Amino acid sequence: MIGIRCSGKTTLMMQLIHGFETQLPKFFMVAPTVEKVKSFLKRIRNNKCILFVDDCFRDTDAVIILLKNKNIQAVLFDRDFNYERQYHKISDFSFEKVDITEINKIEAQAILDAIPEDLKRTNTTTKHLYKDPTILSLLAKNLKAVNFNFIKKFEEKDLEAAQVFLMVCYVHSCGVPCSFDMIYSFLDDEKYTWQEMFNIVDRIGGLLTDLSFNNEQYPFIDSIQNYYQCRSRYLAEKIINSIPQNDEIFKNVLWKFTKNVPQYKICQYDKFRRSAYDSKIISKAFPYVDEGEEFYLLCSEKDDSEYIYQQAALYFAEFEEYKKAFNWIDKARSLAYYNRFSIDSTYAQIYFDVNIDIDESTAYDALKVLEKCCNSDKRRILHVEEFANRAIKFHEKYNDENSKDFIKSALGFVDDSISEKNIITSQINKWRLREVKSKLNKYL
Incomplete structure (x- = not known):
């Protein structure tokens, strides 16, 4: 069971634990580790049971142990974001994915009816639900603004x-x-x-x-x-x-x-x-680059990992401090062993943004790196939207055979990501990629 934040995953899990009738014993676990799963297996021995697990991708190795065990019916819950990034590790196992992100009009109206009148805007409606059928969108459009x-x-x-x-x-x-x-x-x-x-x-x-x-x-x-x-x-x-x-x-x-x-x-x-250390949070707190650099230097002293350097590079790129961005992403590349495609993708995005208006061949090289990430990384969904949007920019700028090839390539990745057979891409990402597809189609 996957869904966006606040889509009701944990609530659904609790309802199933309470309301699902079965002769088998029911258990639940939160944020499992390998040690905790092994301890649980020892306790149940060879008995059959149903195990509900929230925040399951806290440790994917623990999930794999559960999926291998034939005595356990595992019902797993986590955010779609985590599922997409860990799918390649569990793709060889048999399981059914259910995305609970969407709600229908009947559900939406029931939610609105349950909200106290003094919290709702006047003239609440579900007519815009087709554009974004999620609880968060429904509440954003119908609740009074919350003042923090x-x-x-x-x-x-x-x-x-x-x-x-x-x-x-x-x-x-x-x-x-x-x-x-x-x-x-x-x-x-x-x-x-x-x-x-x-x-x-x-x-x-x-x-x-x-x-x-x-x-x-x-x-x-x-x-x-x-x-x-x-x-x-x-x-x-x-x-x-x-x-x-x-x-x-x-x-x-x-x-x-x-x-x-x-x-x-x-x-x-x-x-x-x-x-x-997400660059979006840090850029809010430190809008002056000198302060932001000092902060990331402090972070890197505490944790000398590619995560820090990658986020610092994105931070500097946001403020168009590209020389600093390249210095930090180069450090990330030198440290990355298991996160290589993610680091290369960040490097290529910065490289492209710097050169799109300056040099076609350099921007072309950056797009080729992004295209390679889409082709080679098992977590392709991380790169598809970034590649497609930059392919559109490249085509709008240069409109030549190279740009047309990138448009076709991006469309292929997008079509694969949003197809009904694709069980990796979350529903919310499929909606966003459909908008990207409509832009790509304009240039064919």
Whole structure:
């Protein structure tokens, strides 16, 4: 079961656990690891059962063990984004994919009917549902605008608590909880006693959820310390995305967190860093390149990996600092072993954007690299849209035989990605690629 964020995957899982009638025992697991799956298999021995798994691609090797076991009917749930990137590892196994992203008009109307009137706009409607049949789109069009200016008021009233709250939101938006140990390092134990730190957390109140007494979602949580997260991951992401550019408080939070909190204290660091250093977040906090460069240098001192260098390169490219972007992406290429196509794709995108208006042959070479990524990477979907959009730009600029070949090649990749037989591409990406296809068709 896959779907976009906030599409109801976890809710559906809970409904199935509660409502699906079977003689077999039912179990559920969240964010499995290889060790946890092996322990579970020992406990059930050779008995048959049904296992519901949320956030299943936390460790794809754990998923593979479950798919190999014939005594277990595994019902797996995760975001479409994670499924597309991990599909090549499970493609040899027999399974049925269900994308729950779409809702129909009956479902949409039932959702609207369940929302209190004072939260809805006047004249709610489902008539635009065909353009984007998702819960998020429905709510965006029919709910009154939510004002997140309360963060600013929170800061003015209690700066310490506001900073800790933003830090927890930042960590939770990356898909992991925040331990008290992380808060302890963030606030700096030389300035506060642990009792004072607990008091700061208490002042945040109901904006946070304490996981200490409900640790099913995170199996590594123990009773030694407290763990916190926002009311929901969607709310955490919404708060982080609503922060205005160059916000001094958020900038300070990122600085303090990166400087003070060591890797080994960050829960599930491998998962955390997939989103934590994203160029879109960093460009919001650091719109001045000198500050952004200083921040990424600090990050690279803590984590000398291709992830950091790749995101830094995208950051500099966004501000058209292409020399810096090339320096950072070159470092990423020198480090990349298992993520090579992703790094090469980023390199080619920057290379193309620099040269499209300057030199046709150089832009051509960059497109050839992107085309190779589409041809060779098992995770083709990561590159298809970027290649297709740049093929369109190339054709609009030069309109020659080379550009026509790229248009045809891009159309082939897009058609393959959106075909009914394709079980890799998520529904939401298929909608977006259909729009790209209509642009490509104009040039044939």
